[in-house]
Amino acid sequence: MRILYFDCFSGISGDMALGALLDLGIDVETWKKELDKLSLDKFEVRTTKRRKGILEGTDVEVISHDSTTHRNLSRILEILERSSLPPSVKQLSQKMFLKLGEAESRVHGIPLSEVHFHEIGAIDTIIDIVGTAIALELLKIDLVYSSPLPLGEGFIEFSHGTIPVPAPATLELLKGIPIYSQGVKGELVTPTGAVIVSTLAKDFGPLPLLKIEKVGYGVGKHDYGPLNWLRVFLGETCFEFEEDKNVVVEANIDDMNPQVYEYLQEKLFQKGALDVTMTPIIMKKSRPGILLSVLARPEREREIIDVIFRESTSIGVRTYQVEKRMAKREIQEIESPWGKVRVKVSRYQEMVQITPEYEDCKRIAQREGIPLKAVIREIERLSQEIFPESNPE
Secondary structure (H helix, E strand, O other), rough: OEEEEEEEEEEEHHHHHHHHHOOOOOOOOHHHHHHHHHHHOEEEEEEEEEEEEEEEEEEEEEEOOOOOOOOOOOHHHHHHHOOOOOOOHHHHHHHHHHHHHHHHHHHHHHHHOOOEEEEHHHHHHHHHHHHHHHHHHHHHOOOOEEOOOOEEEEHHHHOOOEEEEOOHHHHHHHOOOOEEEEEEOOEEOOOHHHHHHHOOOOOEEEOEEEEEEEEEEOOOOOOOOOEEEEEEEEEOOOOOOOEEEEEEEEEEEEEEEOOHHHHHHHHHHHHOOOOOEEEEEEEEHHHHEEEEEEEEOOHHHHHHHHHHHHHHHOOOOEEEEEEEEEEEEEEEEEEEEEEEEEEEEEEEEEEEEEEEEEHHHHHHOOOOHHOOOHHHHHHHHHHHOHHHHHOOO
């Protein structure tokens, strides 16, 4: 699995992100041909190697001959939709612009349809965001991580006057992301840099365990002493499995009608629970009880707690973060005598495990009036013919 890590020791901007990615060895002419699919005129992109101190990196400069300094969100999304860019690049670019638009909408207190980008709508920002999406496609990145983000201080001049650093839209985009101050006077994280890294990065923290293949440096335009670089690491994960971070919400319950548990479990899954387990326990004074454990994504934690308080007799919960290690898996469809059936294909090193999707098999058994175990057995047999490496013999 190919991993990209943003080492934002001096912040991140759109041109720094793009420069660092191109510095990993992307063929610039190939990248420019993809960029031409935007069908935008009146601009050119110059990429040069630039040295500062003992380091050399890539500087990206967008030369705009376009007098348009602002565009609304719908216009930018229309440009992307009408382009001949690959669907994945379109979708990622649209996702970043939509996220940026939502941040501007919240900051200014106006409907999303009324958001007009000013500096953000200029050609160079469009190139930074779309160019970054193209670079990720060319590099075939699977997962992106980032370091915590350093923020500058002071004030900058904006189209509507003077605003504090970090810019309000930048702070809106960085909610929930670890930040810190370096005491530098200047804008270390720009709105474009913030939307790029907040959209792409799965997690923010130390460099994950990986085998480094390449290192790239992107040069910033401003001079903050030695702090004028963005570094990116490209490498392969050292694990044969996927990693994820989740939260566990637990509650001890000893005074609830057992019939309510089924309803509670359904409600938890509706709110995004990944798994719900109930374990018999002995509580104080030897009272029998149930340990309710709910696994969920961190962003679902509040909703899960709300369901527990509303739908159970619990008046308190415990929460803690856990790291998951999972075999690589994918869902595929196979042909069966009863039509297409989904199977889960799990891979770890040389081992392959095939698991028929229970709901598909259940639906067939009910429709055809045959035993469920017979359906599962037949799907397993067909799966071994399609994936012979899954046969332990």
